[in-house]
Amino acid sequence: xxxxxxxxxxxxxxxxxxxxxxxxxxxxxxxxxxxxxxxxxxxxxxxxxxxxxxxxxxxxxxxxxxxxxxxxxxxxxxxxxxxxxxxxxxxxxxxxxxxxxxxxxxxxxxxxxxxxxxxxxxxxxxxxxxxxxxxxxxxxxxxxxxxxxxxxxxxxxxxxxxxxxxxxxxxxxxxxxxxxxxxxxxxxxxxxxxxxxxxxxxxxxxxxxxxxxxxxxxxxxxxxxxxxxxxxxxxxxxxxxxxxxxxxxxxxxxxxx
Ligand SMILES: [Zn+2]
Numbered sequence: 001x002x003x004x005x006x007x008x009x010x011x012x013x014x015x016x017x018x019x020x021x022x023x024x025x026x027x028x029x030x031x032x033x034x035x036x037x038x039x040x041x042x043x044x045x046x047x048x049x050x051x052x053x054x055x056x057x058x059x060x061x062x063x064x065x066x067x068x069x070x071x072x073x074x075x076x077x078x079x080x081x082x083x084x085x086x087x088x089x090x091x092x093x094x095x096x097x098x099x100x101x102x103x104x105x106x107x108x109x110x111x112x113x114x115x116x117x118x119x120x121x122x123x124x125x126x127x128x129x130x131x132x133x134x135x136x137x138x139x140x141x142x143x144x145x146x147x148x149x150x151x152x153x154x155x156x157x158x159x160x161x162x163x164x165x166x167x168x169x170x171x172x173x174x175x176x177x178x179x180x181x182x183x184x185x186x187x188x189x190x191x192x193x194x195x196x197x198x199x200x201x202x203x204x205x206x207x208x209x210x211x212x213x214x215x216x217x218x219x220x221x222x223x224x225x226x227x228x229x230x231x232x233x234x235x236x237x238x239x240x241x242x243x244x245x246x247x248x249x250x251x252x253x254x255x256x257x
Contacts, residue, residue, distance in 0.1 A: 020039050088127065
């Protein structure tokens with residue numbers, strides 16, 4: 001990391017910008033996420049919120065911090081809270097899943113730069129909706145019932161723990177209610193990697209699937225691979241990484257403070 005930063009910082013800005021633009025052509029290359037991190041340090045003169053892969057564990061974030069220090073720039077990362085409000089629909093039988101998903105999300109966030117913490121409010125009473133989920137408008141119906149018992153702050157992302165009809169093969173959904181994004185988790189079909197909560201939070205922040213185009217843009221948003229949290233699920237693949245651009249998008253979500 002130290003050599004990479006020194007080399008990149010010697011490049012003219014125009015050349016650096018061009019390299020950054022071209023990164024998607026090489027995104028399957030080993031180490032692109034690390035390159036993206038280094039580019040971002042040079043370009044923004046800040047430590048990125050996300051340190052992808054093992055950059056933190058292998059001391060490369062410290063290298064970047066030292067590099068910035070030598071350049072006379074502060075290198076502290078501001079921490080943000082991902083604010084959730086969790087509701088359990090009354091038909092749900094798997095009552096331990098949310099804690100498993102939460103634990104995995106916290107573990108991933110901690111290892112990938114530790115700039116985001118979950119701030120979770122769990123509503124104590126079930127939402128008495130009494131139906132399995134198979135249509136998008138049902139999220140609004142559940143939210144409407146939930147609101148009879150409590151108010152949902154405008155800066156918290158509602159997370160609905162539900163049962164989805166058996167013929168619908170999904171682990172989680174980023175839906176919509178009251179004009180804002182909401183997460184729904186299918187409690188009967190958990191993904192073994194337990195990354196579903198963080199994956200759907202990412203969608204609610206506006207993140208596409210890893211390697212897919214950014215909303216309204218001609219190029220992908222990120223250089224992630226199958227192990228990225230925003231990758232589409234694959235059998236026997238545990239998603240556990242984030243990357244720099246995803247952290248930048250997450251930080252701007254309505255529920256991140
Ligand atoms: Zn998805």
